[in-house]
């Protein structure tokens with residue numbers, strides 16, 4: 001048996017990719033060999049989407065040592081589930097920058113599309129298979145979130161084509177409206193603790209100067225966070241110290257304004273300001289036009305932090 005698993009602090013794409021890729025692989029091979037798994041708790045829009053489309057939570061795997069696994073939606077070892085160095089990785093399917101070494105020949109597929117689920121949906125169609133209505137809805141939801149309803153610079157023509165096809169199969173007439181609903185659920189933060197907001201969609205990067213952590217949260221209204229900025233900055237500082245980070249960033253993306261408020265805890269403010277190409281005031285700054293961790297924020301930080 002093979003587990004298909006996404007990254008730690010799983011987002012919707014990581015979960016939906018594991019579920020839909022297991023379904024596709026089992027379909028293609030005509031056996032129940034592949035099982036979706038998750039490397040952590042699911043976030044709110046993931047819980048909502050799984051329930052809406054009639055899926056249970058994938059099995060939680062805290063440690064994948066000794067297991068046969070397919071990694072989806074990540075390839076960097078620091079982002080993988082615990083025990084990855086003792087796991088038997090048989091395949092990788094991803095859409096992020098590549099930082100992967102392995103001693104055995106394996107299938108490694110990476111495409112510069114907006115979501116892992118776009119690659120998997122395209123796989124279904126390439127094999128003349130149609131995902132069922134619920135699987136189509138699940139993949140569609142993941143692509144809408146990962147591409148910020150097609151607004152992100154990571155969104156490609158392929159994503160747009162796949163969104164149209166999946167929306168038809170899932171019988172979702174207005175996918176933009178549906179995407180907004182997902183983001184409203186994602187950004188209803190009132191009952192969330194600061195740590196949950198920061199770690200809900202959080203990724204580690206290893207750099208020359210030390211460990212960098214970047215969390216992102218999207219909202220349809222930045223004002224929802226106004227009262228919590230101080231608390232969030234304090235929490236970032238706590239995480240930085242207790243988990244030994246050089247820098248921890250949370251950026252809150254306003255998907256209507258198409259810009260992000262950056263909150264920062266860092267041991268080197270100058271370097272951080274160079275990465276942001278902007279001055280911080282009281283550990284924060286709003287940057288118009290910046291909405292993608294993958295295409296904009298992470299490359300700028302890793303570039304400056306690896307000098």
Ligand SMILES: [Mn+2]
Nearest residue numbers: 013073115116
């Ligand atoms: Mn993804």
